[in-house]
Amino acid sequence: MLDSCKHIIKFFFLYFILMLPLTSYAQDNFPINGVRSTNQITYAFINADIYIDYNKIISNATLLIKNDRILKVGSNIKIPNDAKIIDLNGYKICPSFIDIYTDYGQKTNFSDIELSSWNSALNTEFNAINNFEIDLNKAESFIKNGFGIVNSLNKDGIIRGSSTLVSLSYDKPHSSVIIDQSALCLSFNKGASKTKYPSSLMGSIALIRQAYYDADWYDGQKHIYNNSLRAFNIKRDLPKIFEVSNYQSIFRANKIANEFKEKYIIKTNGDEYKRVEELKNLDIPLIVPINFDKLKINTDPYENLNISLASLKHAETAPYNFSILVNHGIDVALTLDGLDSFSDFYKNLKTIISTGVNKNEILKSLTYNPANFLNVYNQTGSLEKGKKANFLIFSGDLFSNNFLIYENWINGKKFVVNNKNIQKLIGKYNFFIDGNKGNEISFFVKNNKICAQADTSKKESIDNIKLFNKQISFIKNGIFFNGTFSDSLIYGELYDSLGHWNTWQLVKFSTDNKLSPSNPDSISTHSKILYPNMAYGLQSNPIQQSILFINATVWTNEEAGIVENCDVAIQDGKILAVGEKINLNIFKSPSNVVLIDASNKHITSGIIDEHSHIAISRGVNEGTQAVTSEVRIGDVINSDDINIYRQLAGGVTIAQLLHGSANPIGGQSAIIKLRWGQSAENLKYHLAKPFIKFALGENVKQSNWGSQYRTRFPQTRMGVEQIIYDAFVRAKEYKENNQAYRKNKKLQKPRKNLELDALVEIMDGKRLVTCHSYVQSEILMLMDIANQFNFKINTFTHILEGYKVAGQLKLHGANASTFSDWWAYKYEVNDAIPYNAALLIDAGVNTAINSDDAEMGRRLNQEAAKIVKYGHVSYEEAWKSVTLNPAKMLQIDQYVGSLKENKDADIVIWSSNPLSMYSKVEKTFIDGRCYYSIEQDLEHREIIKTEKSRLLNKMIKNQK
Amino acid sequence: MKYNFILFLLFTQLLIGQNTVTNILLGGVAHIGNGEVIQNSTIIIEEGKIIQIGHSDTINLNISDAKILNVKGKHIYPSLILPNTTLGLAEIDAVRASRDEKEVGLFNSNVRSQIAYNTESTVVSTVRTNGILLAQVTPRGGVIGGTSSVMKLHGNNWQDATYLQDDGLHIYWPEEFHRGHWTHSHDFTAKDKEDDKEDHKKKKRKKTIIELHEFFESAQQYNLLANKEIDLRLEAMQSVFLGDKKLYLHANTVNGIKDAVLFATSYGIRNIVIVGGSESWRITDFILKHNIPIILGRIHSLPNHQDEDIDQPFKTPKILADAGIVFCLDYHGDMERMGSRNLPFLAGTTVNYGFSKEEALKLITLNPALILGIEERTGTLEQGKDANLFVSSGDILDVVSNNVEHLFLLGRQVPLENHQTKLYNKYLDK
Secondary structure, three states: OOOHHHHHHHHHHHHHHHOOOOOOOOOOOOOOOOOOOOOOOEEEEEEEEEEOOOOOEEEEEEEEEEOOEEEEEEOOOOOOOOOEEEEOOOOEEEEOEEEEEEOOOEOOOOOOOOOOOOOOOEOOOOEHHHHEOOOHHHHHHHHHOOEEEEEEOOOOOOEEEEEEEEEOOOOOHHHHEEEEEEEEEEEOOOOOOOOOOOOOHHHHHHHHHHHHHHHHHHHOOOOOOOHHHHHHHHHOOOOEEEEOOOHHHHHHHHHHHHHOOOOEEEEOOOOHHHHHHHHHOOOOOEEEEOOOOOOOOOOOOOHHHHOOHHHHHHHHHHHHHHHHHHHOOOOEEEEOOOOOOOOHHHHHHHHHHOOOOOHHHHHHHHOHHHHHHOOOOOOOOOOOOOOEOOEEEEEOOOOOOOOEEEEEEEOOEEEEOOOOOHHHHOEEEEEEEOOEEEEEEEEEEEOOEEEEEEOOOOOEEEEEEEEEOOEEEEEEOOEEEEEEEOOOEEEEEEEOOOOOEEEEEEEEEEOOOOOOOOOOOOOOOOOOOOEOOOOOOEOOOOOEOOEEEEEEEEEOOOOOOEEEEEEEEEEOOEEEEEEOOOOHHHOOOHHHOEEEEOOOOEEEEOEEEEEEOOOEOOOOOOOOOOEOOOOEHHHOEOOOOHHHHHHHOOOEEEEEEOOOOOOOEEEEOEEEEOOOOOOHHHHEOOOOOOEEEEEOOOOOOOOOOOOOOOOOOOOOHHHHHHHHHHHHHHHHHHHHHHHHHHHOOOOOOOOOOHHHHHHHHHHOOOOEEEEEEOOHHHHHHHHHHHHHOOOOOOEEEEOOOHHHHHHHHHHHOOEEEEOOOOOOOOHHHOOOOOOHHHHHHHOOOOEEEOOOOOOHHHHHHHHHHHHHHOOOOOHHHHHHOOOHHHHHHOOOOOOOOOOOOOOEOOEEEEOOOOOOOOOOEEEEEEOOEEEEEHHHHHHHHHHHHHHHHHHHHHHHHHHO | OHHHHHHHHHHHHHHHHOOOOEEEEEEEEEEOOOOOEEEEEEEEEEOOEEEEEEEHHHOOOOOOOEEEEEOOOOEEEEOEEEEEEOEOOEOOOOOHHHEOOEOOOOEOOOOEHHHHOOOOOHHHHHHHOOOEEEEEEOOEOOOEEEEEEEEEOOOOOOOOOEEEEEEEEEEEOOOOOOOOOOOOOOOOOOHHHHHHHHHHHHHHHHHHHHHHHHHHHHHHHHHHOOOOOOOHHHHOOHHHHHOOOEEEEEEOOHHHHHHHHHHHHHOOOOOEEEEEOOOHHHHHHHHHHOOOOEEEOOOOOOOOOOOOOOOHHHHHHHHHHHHOOOEEEOOOOOOHHHHHHHHHHHHHHHHHOOOOHHHHHHOOOHHHHHHHOOOOOOOOOOOOOEOOEEEEOOOOOOOOOOOEEEEEEOOEEEOOOOHHHHHHHHHHOO
């Protein structure tokens, strides 16, 4: 929960520096057209049940208001003699609602600001207030739904400038504004920005981080003017609203918040329930939508194959999102954002309520929380003395079926939502036309509206009910009705489809106002949330077992080589022992050891894919610039990628997720363990060193991108060399400037540059380079540059002409990670040969076989076997090319890569020789946890089958 | 014109194929290709044909002037046959000038792959050396891609490399298909736009199918015209209606396959093959009912859907075989030309999913021969068939033992060198 005290202080601080009007009612300097009109009346609402706030209700209480403020509220209140008394016996009062994520009143076309940032996705200067105009139609819709205040923001771009908090009551923009700059808004989506950078999610993240650093740096500058950074710094003290498009991005945004000691209010997409356990510890206020994706279920079962279990499960669970969050103690504000139509608001609220959520929690999420998030709880969000006179007069129980708002008072001004006479209307009637008795008709309340229904066999609904005072008109069966109503009778004239006029009347026989229960959407429960919440998801993290595998053929990757009739013991996620006839007594608790007879099986360490692009969200490349060392794959790991599971089934336990090869200096890599079901952060293998991707040749010179890509430098290998060389020249200078500044603080402080920071790390040996490369010339070139700047190229990946320069690679100390037999897809791989790995191994270069492909990634054992076929490498060496050798080049071989005491228990059980086409993975363990086994896989399949048919059935019923 | 051409072919065949030397392969394990194995076999090759094959004990070796190859303990296989490939039509994916597999236009019934086939392709040389000596070279592009021919993977020009000219016409059925596509991912917000796009694509598909109908109707009507102006596209369709040319329908989804088959049968076309067919396992009854063979798309693929069994592509062959459907394996898709040398390993995968090795071998020998209509000339090691065969020191279906040592195409020994072995040897000696 926000520390409200602190924020109130902060608010007053803001008030003084930004000169905000605390009350926007008085517009004293406006000339009057005509004579003065005043508002001096005190209103006394008496005999109402009043929700003072979301939690506290006083029955039979009084509310006194004057002008736009609340004078008093409570029971036993003395009513001034001159007050206008409004008796609300039978009615209730609660605070009006607040939506802090809207684009209410934002003009769609605003011109770009000159003097702006280099990147048009960074609109720090933008102030929603300057783009605000009153939209009466939209205001009316909000008001009718019970809203009094909305926060208006521009939903476009990465840094979106400030939002403005406005009242919905006024017809002049000036008088609407409560806070001119209420929050600074951000997102990861560049929106309509014309600047090419960033094209990827990781680029957006890097851009935001750099913007923060730039702003910090600018703060100390005296001689430079930068409008964008200036504006950013001014707005740094505002609350911040960060919009994300899925639950994983909440954690991404939170990481940025931690880095810059920020606190974001995060606008979510409604799927936060998927990781609520981790979310609840972060104490992040959330703005949550109440739109639920409608899944279109097809008639053709084959078309439904395209509907994933993930989307079905989401459709079922999304209504529970709110209740799950609230039950985990997360502060939530609701928003209408994303609703197709305002009329869905109460319908969806009802759906949320049917999930068993406390109605007070909903009121909280519409009043207290949004007010508190934006630090205006001292002004609104509850009904207390001195606060804004923003409240609803309603009947029925809060948010229940018969909940009906009559009036929405905003800033002491009354807006009629529903005719109070509706109460008289509710009930059941007998219908007479021209004296003849027809069907029964009932009037009732539903979704904050008066509805009617003829009690025929089809329960035919009656449309377009219009009320004015005690007059009513509606359409039924193509017949137009007009009438007058009193407590028990409605009568009038009708105009039928043949053009006849006639008389009609409805005679009330029951005042029953309960809607006959017409099978509300039967959401009684949702299926268990899986990790990830999709096909093959797990119910929980597999337990770390103590296991003794007996009598296997063990590929140790150690001196012992391939050992038959050998045992492997694992405990606490580590390998305890490898050898013949291991005694149970070496385990901590021998009685708890699981014995697995592995006769005829082969056991190996897990496969390590040195070159993978699985499990990456929204863009593998930030290819918009030639040097993008600031972007990090680690920021955008997608823990929900099914390929993680598929590759586990191929025996892969570790993968290096690389940036693509669109530019000479790409982004920073992430090394993950394929711990299926764990969050993105938990997938990371934290013992691995930082890596970065470089690339050379045709991809980076855009040779095969099409004719419109002929202008970005570089277009030749000559240019590629210069780009890289120049980057390191700049990085070296940057490093020197930083060193000088550290010695002498009087010097100008160098701007922190994330791009160059990564390059400095490379030169300092703290970050290792994996370089996409093909032909010998470019391989030699890069080693040459590295030598000049005194670092080593750790890995050449692809390196299909590596065999031509094997000696030089060996000399430089580079590793090689290559394809087994790919070639001829580009001109530069014309001399690629499947003997490459064999020749490199022969020359003493540490060589790995990688996938670079989600499909091949699950058959890397077969790819390793190809170097037996092409080049006659021994079984043992071939196997190392997908296990120990990649571990060495990732510099994690002290922990993984072989079966050795104390190494991680990342092991795979194979049905036979793992290099053979006829071998299958039977079990894959990571850290001693079994993440894949044939048996578990069959269970998953059964669950997928039954769950999918159950959900399709449920959804098609709801669709009707 | 066509007859002259065939005569010409026969003539060149005689010239090149003239092979007076008798080759004898002695003592090898002969994998016949029809499921049978002869452990200690003798194979006698003369004038390009297998004139005798049997257990060594049963064969009389009274032939003078024979070249005897002792292959004791080694494995002999009929040539592998690669269907549905662009091998020889294109060389390097990224070099536009080297690509001849895709003509512009929607209905190119008249274009023929045979004449663009490059016998000197370095890619072909690396595929050949893995035992693939015959391939159905297939044009891509548009809806009607053109006419394929079965080509030899060794020759001097497209004429002498032709094995079966113009075997069939290829229709790429317009269908909704995303292999390995991430459906309904919540990672992307522009969902509505996506839906619009899908809608647009659906409309476009429907329109294309209507145009295809119009094209087929015109082609049938064309035949009835009294005085016709020559229309090459419609002309090329006539052999399909007559059944001289097969009709290869490339379709993967259930609805695509059904649509395509019902379309073709509605024009009275009988000689139909499904190509792709990744979802064919779901409708084996339908396929059996129409008695249609399948060239099954590359089984080393990701499942079509996130929810599908993770090994679905691997186990599809067993489902088809159990249903009694005749099918073979292809390598169509990304990097299909350079990757097609892995064809034996696709068959090897089926061994892991329910096939015996000999049954698996059929999927890349006899079955493709049957489906392409060359089973009387090749596809098995049987007396009277062309001597298209090769020797490996071990089981070719498994990567670790696959090691080709001799290649014979029409009885003539084919060199094992290729672009890559030359580079290997150069740098091995370095």
